[in-house]
Amino acid sequence: MKLVTAVIKPHRLDEVRAALETFGVSGMTVTEASGYGRQKGHTEVYRGAEYEVDLVPKVRVEIVVDDADVDDIVDVVVKSAHTGKIGDGKVWVVPVETVVRVRTGEHGPEAL
Amino acid sequence: MKLVTAVIKPHRLDEVRAALETFGVSGMTVTEASGYGRQKGHTEVYRGAEYEVDLVPKVRVEIVVDDADVDDIVDVVVKSAHTGKIGDGKVWVVPVETVVRVRTGEHGPEAL
Amino acid sequence: MKLVTAVIKPHRLDEVRAALETFGVSGMTVTEASGYGRQKGHTEVYRGAEYEVDLVPKVRVEIVVDDADVDDIVDVVVKSAHTGKIGDGKVWVVPVETVVRVRTGEHGPEAL
């Protein structure tokens, strides 16, 4: 299994979530975050306000997925988060050794 | 070393934390999050309110642990987070290559 | 590539961020968090208030970096986050298998 983490523009969350549900993703975890990418000195616009020095608000999405699905899911996230403007976000994938579903105690892919 | 991440019901945090301390866990990091699991279209109850479409509030707990302890710690988290109702949460384990304690500069398991 | 996660004192964030930019880090993600380390029963001071039982506010910083830079970047974070007092923080490193830049679709190190 893999953990896909995506840091995206907050106003793309509904789009990303809908695309993931359509794909059949079984769950996701969302955290509020902020950050910057390559345009450190440049401005980025968020809700009409320009952010120059400060960190720009972002949403951090985590999805634990089966190995077989990881490439497709990264693709779904990238396409649904995309606006074409700077600050669109970053997605990274990390290996997962164990997953447990708390209610049932199931381990492994069937815990997803 | 391993990173254990648990996304649990907020009202179970004190229970989980107490169980981890009893086990002897040396530290943990807590973040507010929200999410959904398999019951996307179903309702889940949080503080008396039903959540149908929206993301349900959760707490995200991270614990960096020694390899020797990881199975026990996952078990402690799963048992202490468990209520038996849907939405109880998910736990996943990721490999950790390096840990550093900032104050002392110690690396590796002794940094925990 | 690697994911460096640092849980630090909130008032050190500007220092850490400046040090990372000076080093040439291309981006970072920041989340508000709280936690405890080894001094569970002891007090830790945050903004003049003593925290004894409760979780102490921290900032969680994530940086996806190239393999060649990871040791230097961990060092930069540890040095810039350091105050010498308890609660200075923890840094851990996790392997990353894929990174994608959402705007361009670039994969791998050039996506950073």
Ligand SMILES: Nc1ncnc2c1ncn2[C@@H]1O[C@H](COP(=O)(O)OP(=O)(O)OP(=O)(O)O)[C@@H](O)[C@H]1O
């Ligand atoms: N190396 C990184 N490590 C961790 N998080 C990052 C990194 N780079 C970017 N991020 C996160 O992703 C968010 C969006 O980054 P962003 O899309 O601006 O990347 P970019 O490489 O500058 O691409 P673009 O040129 O399209 O703006 C940032 O606000 C930050 O939260």
Ligand SMILES: Nc1ncnc2c1ncn2[C@@H]1O[C@H](COP(=O)(O)OP(=O)(O)OP(=O)(O)O)[C@@H](O)[C@H]1O
């Ligand atoms: N695949 C996943 N990836 C990332 N986070 C997840 C995933 N599945 C669930 N979560 C997180 O865990 C929380 C709790 O999930 P939940 O316990 O509802 O899982 P479930 O598989 O639906 O189990 P149950 O049938 O017991 O409800 C979610 O709100 C979400 O934050």
Ligand SMILES: Nc1ncnc2c1ncn2[C@@H]1O[C@H](COP(=O)(O)OP(=O)(O)OP(=O)(O)O)[C@@H](O)[C@H]1O
């Ligand atoms: N094992 C751990 N797993 C996850 N997070 C941790 C762990 N230990 C500490 N942390 C996080 O790092 C923060 C700072 O920890 P802290 O610096 O107090 O560690 P420590 O080992 O007690 O070192 P010190 O003796 O210098 O206080 C904690 O508030 C918590 O958020």
Ligand SMILES: [Mg+2]
């Ligand atoms: Mg950018």
Ligand SMILES: [Mg+2]
């Ligand atoms: Mg569920």
Ligand SMILES: [Mg+2]
């Ligand atoms: Mg401490």
